[in-house]
Amino acid sequence: MNRLSSIRIKAIVIKESRQVLRDPSSILIAFVLPAILLVLFAFGINMDARNVSIGIAMESSAPVAHRLVETFKATPYFRVDVATDRRDLFDKVTSGNLRGMVIIPQDFANLLSRGEQSPILVITDGSETNTANFVRNYAAGVLNVWKSLESLGNSAINKVPVELELRYWYNADLKSSNTLVPGSIAIIMAIVGTLLTSLVVAREWERGTMEALLSTPISPIELLIGKMVPYLILGFFSFVGAVLLAIFLFDVPFRGGTFALFVVGGAFLLSALGQGFLISTVTKNQFMSSMIALITAFLPAFLLSGFIFEIASMPFIIRQITRIIPARYLVTNLKTLFLVGDIWPVIIPNVIFLVVIAAIFFGLTIRKSPAVLELD
Known part of the structure; x- marks a missing residue:
């Protein structure tokens, strides 16, 4: 037994x-x-954020502002809703139809032409923290791409003494x-x-x-x-x-x-x-x-x-x-x-x-x- x-x-x-x-x-x-x-x-x-809806308040009608908007439209990470006044986008952010908004001010082109920094305001919906971080990071990436395309080599905002090179091991595509x-x-x-x-x-x-x-x-x-x-x-x-x-x-x-x-x-x-x-x-x-x-x-x-x-x-x-x-x-x-x-x-x-x-x-x-x- x-x-x-x-x-x-x-x-x-x-x-x-x-x-x-x-x-x-x-x-x-x-x-x-x-x-x-x-x-x-x-x-x-799925942690990959693509086609995130954002609004762009293009309060400046200068060609350089248009090129910035086109750069945002070209990225697969954003689905862009363009307006000429930021107030037209506030309700859409509040209702959740937009996850954030980018505001290009009226004096954007003038400040750039004088070699001064022109602040661009990025507003995100903080009720979705992960998406808010995505909007912030992706928007910063788009701005860096736009600066490179514009070749603003003489601008103080583009003089970076160190070039950062990123490599991702084991999951290079970050999927x-x-x-x-x-x-x-x-x-x-x-x-x-x-x-x-x-x-x-x-x-x-x-x-x-x-x-x-x-x-x-x-x-x-x-x-x-x-x-x-x-x-x-x-x-x-x-x-x-x-x-x-x-x-x-x-x-x-x-x-x-x-x-x-x-x-x-x-x-x-x-x-x-x-x-x-x-x-x-x-x-x-x-x-x-x-x-x-x-x-x-x-x-x-x-x-x-x-x-x-x-x-x-x-x-x-x-x-x-x-x-x-x-x-x-x-x-x-x-x-x-x-x-x-x-x-x-x-x-x-x-x-x-x-x-x-x-x-x-x-x-x-x-x-x-x-x-x-x-x-x-």
């Missing part, structure tokens, strides 16, 4: 595999749900999808992995088959291994499918290796499946299990994994809480594999944390399993 029996484990694996094939919900969770969520995340969450899509896979797999096993034990209780299992000589560990194997394989297929979608559908570069990908995915799936098993064992109710799994998998993973919000900027206590969130380690590993490559000093510590979390989940599941409780 104390020894693990491969025959009993194999029997449970076959039983559970047949259950998976008969139950379309597992297939939907493993393949359809990740595809839908990945499309929603990839297209719904937000290159970082958001790998993070989205981590969030999706947290949901999928937990949901896959959150119904397993609860289903046995609701269908009245748990008593039959308890009457057999199978041990809690054998039962857990037998039930886990089919869902681990299913989870791997789901994980690989999400990665392939990211590469071929969303054109996210993948610079890592297959072995590292499977190590990272396997460690995370063990923790996610263990969380689902624990929930299912404790609740013994499929509806309650699914609700708890969805809440405990999605919200912590979305808010505390570094997917959207930078962990380093969080308060100290919250940063410590993130250490017990498995998705945090998968987000870091996937971003590393997609954008950088097989950086094992980054990957290995995260994999170790995931394995430890998985061991804790499975240990609690075995402790709470019906067979152990009956022995107690």
Whole structure:
């Protein structure tokens, strides 16, 4: 009774595999749900600001002012609404139709012709802080481009002793999808992995088959291994499918290796499946299990994994809480594999944390399993 029996484990694996094939919900969770969520995340969450609506109050009719307006119109980042009076744009900014406005004053050309600085006022909608920062930064960039085109070499405002040259490693185009899509896979797999096993034990209780299992000589560990194997394989297929979608559908570069990908995915799936098993064992109710799994998998993973919000900027206590969130380690590993490559000093510590979390989940599941409780 104390020894693990491969025959009993194999029997449970076959039983559970047949259950998976008969139950379309597992297939939907493993393949359809990740595809839908990945499309929603990839297209719904986008940090790239393009076609931001701004207004330009062109109070100066000089040719140099017209050329400045044309420079704003030429950039793909702005959709420009031109007016001759700033008061015509105030209401549009207040109502949210415009995210900001640029005011070119009447004496703009005269000041430039005398070699003096001519201030240009940029007003942004501070209720959307990220967009306001985009408007400010992009407007400054457009002004620099315009100054270069105008060749104002004799103007004091253009005499800069140092030329700044920027290079962006790992994501040279600064495409937000290159970082958001790998993070989205981590969030999706947290949901999928937990949901896959959150119904397993609860289903046995609701269908009245748990008593039959308890009457057999199978041990809690054998039962857990037998039930886990089919869902681990299913989870791997789901994980690989999400990665392939990211590469071929969303054109996210993948610079890592297959072995590292499977190590990272396997460690995370063990923790996610263990969380689902624990929930299912404790609740013994499929509806309650699914609700708890969805809440405990999605919200912590979305808010505390570094997917959207930078962990380093969080308060100290919250940063410590993130250490017990498995998705945090998968987000870091996937971003590393997609954008950088097989950086094992980054990957290995995260994999170790995931394995430890998985061991804790499975240990609690075995402790709470019906067979152990009956022995107690």
